[in-house]
Amino acid sequence: MIRDVFVEARTAMAFDEGAAAWSFDLDLWGRCVQGNSGERAVSAFMLAYGSVQVVETVQGDEQAFGRDxxxxxxxxxxxxxxxxxxxxxxxxxxxxxxxxxxxxxxxxxxxxxxxxxxxxxxxxxxxxxxxxxxxxxxxxxxxxxxxxxxxxxxxxxxxxxxxxxxxxxxxxxxxxxxxxxxxxxxxxxxxxxxxxxxxxxxxxxxxxxxxxxx
The missing domain is CATH 1.20.120.450 (dinb family like domain)
Known part of the structure; x- marks a missing residue:
């Protein structure tokens, strides 16, 4: 199973300027994996939940994905x-x-x-x-x-x-x-x-x- 992942880059969450990888899948609803870069956030997400494809990336604080x-x-x-x-x-x-x-x-x-x-x-x-x-x-x-x-x-x-x-x-x-x-x-x-x-x-x-x- 390959999950769709949505990435927030250059956002202030766990890091002053880091990234977060999100899933909208219902079984992972509200799950977020963070890193100090988009690549690291996605890699950490894959370690936790398996194969992914990045379908959207947004830049900056408090933006919204198309899915939102x-x-x-x-x-x-x-x-x-x-x-x-x-x-x-x-x-x-x-x-x-x-x-x-x-x-x-x-x-x-x-x-x-x-x-x-x-x-x-x-x-x-x-x-x-x-x-x-x-x-x-x-x-x-x-x-x-x-x-x-x-x-x-x-x-x-x-x-x-x-x-x-x-x-x-x-x-x-x-x-x-x-x-x-x-x-x-x-x-x-x-x-x-x-x-x-x-x-x-x-x-x-x-x-x-x-x-x-x-």
Whole structure:
């Protein structure tokens, strides 16, 4: 099986200027593999998921693929909602089970892009809700949710807000502002990717620290 892969180049995600390889296949919905170049991102994607063909490459931050411009499909929305529910359970479990010394540990060896301010696990959990409720949704013209001061409450409120917003948004909406392009399909795939990626990074940190959590 040869999968279609879509590449974002010269984009600020895991690197200040790197690349990301995406699949729109339903079984890999929201999956993204990154590298410091398009070639490395595609090679890493192939190692993870097998043979690919690059069908589109876009340059720069917050652009959209041609595939993003298609209306969000029922099965993609359903997959996004399922992933969000599963991942929020993981996030709540991290917050409730990890002690403050772990939640607030700033690992001096951790390398992040220059713009990232979420160095601790607690900050990463805040970053998840900030991104979904106060970046992704407003970028598409959907209402932002004000931040709750309590992280535990915010995780629950933000989840409800995001799920309700994407379940009722127009499936063909496109928003262009200050050089960025957002669509319903793009927001859904980004939501399906972002929290899972951050929580996987938390798992990696805990493993590196030799911390076992239940």
């Amino acid at each position: 411009m298609e209306p969000l499909r029922d099965e993609e929305l359903d997959a996004t909602l399922t992933i969000l529910a599963e991942q929020r359970q993981r996030a709540v479990q991290f917050l409730s089970s990890l002690p403050p010394k772990v939640l607030d540990y700033d690992d001096p060896s951790r390398e992040l892009p220059s713009y990232a301010r979420w160095r601790t696990i607690r900050q990463m959990l805040w970053h998840i809700t900030d991104t979904e409720s106060r970046y992704y949704l407003p970028s598409l013209g959907l209402p932002a949710k004000p931040r709750n001061a309590d992280l535990s409450t915010e995780l629950l409120e933000s989840s409800r807000h995001v799920r309700a917003s994407i379940a009722t948004m127009p499936r063909s909406v496109v928003a262009r502002d200050r050089g960025q392009v957002w669509t319903a399909t793009k927001v859904a795939r980004r939501l399906a990717w972002h929290e899972r990626g951050e929580l996987d990074a938390i798992e990696d940190l805990l493993a590196r620290w030799g911390y076992l959590h239940g």
